[in-house]
Amino acid sequence: MNEQALSVREAITSRRSVKNFNGQPVDLENIVSVLEDARWAPTHGLRNPWRFVVAANQEYVKFQDVLKEYGVPKWKELSEEELEKQMKKFRAPGAVVFVVVKEDVRQKERLEDYAAASALIQNAMLLAWDQGIGTCWKTPPFIDNPKFREELGVKTGERIMSMLQFGYYDDIPKGRVRTPLEDIVTFYGMDDEQEEE
Ligand SMILES: Cc1cc2nc3c(=O)[nH]c(=O)nc-3n(C[C@H](O)[C@H](O)[C@H](O)COP(=O)(O)O)c2cc1C
Numbered sequence: 001m002n003e004q005a006l007s008v009r010e011a012i013t014s015r016r017s018v019k020n021f022n023g024q025p026v027d028l029e030n031i032v033s034v035l036e037d038a039r040w041a042p043t044h045g046l047r048n049p050w051r052f053v054v055a056a057n058q059e060y061v062k063f064q065d066v067l068k069e070y071g072v073p074k075w076k077e078l079s080e081e082e083l084e085k086q087m088k089k090f091r092a093p094g095a096v097v098f099v100v101v102k103e104d105v106r107q108k109e110r111l112e113d114y115a116a117a118s119a120l121i122q123n124a125m126l127l128a129w130d131q132g133i134g135t136c137w138k139t140p141p142f143i144d145n146p147k148f149r150e151e152l153g154v155k156t157g158e159r160i161m162s163m164l165q166f167g168y169y170d171d172i173p174k175g176r177v178r179t180p181l182e183d184i185v186t187f188y189g190m191d192d193e194q195e196e197e
Pocket residue numbers: 015016017018019136137138139140173175176
């Protein structure tokens with residue numbers, strides 16, 4: 001297990017989605033340790049509704065051909081230079097994890113399973129951040145492309161919830177503004193009193 005460097009609060013408030021990775025590969029063992037721990041996300045009925053498709057090291061380099069096919073529109077018509085420019089977004093991360101969730105036929109269970117998998121993804125992002133590895137949860141349209149799904153071995157009744165990119169970075173992105181708490185919280189039973197004052 002890795003030494004923990006950040007408190008939970010520090011990890012949550014300092015984590016940023018990294019969109020500019022520096023191209024350094026991320027070792028498979030780092031990804032495995034993150035996923036091992038991330039699995040402790042809450043899951044109703046212990047349904048463990050998730051599985052992962054991981055591409056790291058040389059496998060990630062090979063996988064970039066698949067990303068080119070599905071993630072770069074009309075890549076066959078582009079010049080070498082233009083294609084390389086487009087491929088930067090896929091070459092810069094060091095590894096990728098596709099989080100695949102079972103789609104329960106029951107609506108409540110399906111929503112709960114999505115919620116549980118979201119908690120798992122946040123766990124993974126925080127654990128990676130603690131190791132100095134950046135992540136970005138991405139949902140490009142091609143994750144729902146039947147041919148891309150087939151390429152990853154995703155079956156009927158499963159959904160790719162996230163293309164979770166992992167990678168090292170040179171600069172920490174600036175924090176993005178969140179809605180102030182006072183705009184989104186109601187303290188039950190206290191609002192009427194304040195309005196009367
Ligand atoms: C469900 C979900 C889907 C996302 N999809 C994308 C995406 O497709 N592309 C992208 O650049 N960022 C994506 N993001 C990342 C958000 O843009 C990012 O979390 C947001 O800008 C806040 O930045 P922060 O995470 O650094 O605080 C996604 C985040 C979530 C939760």
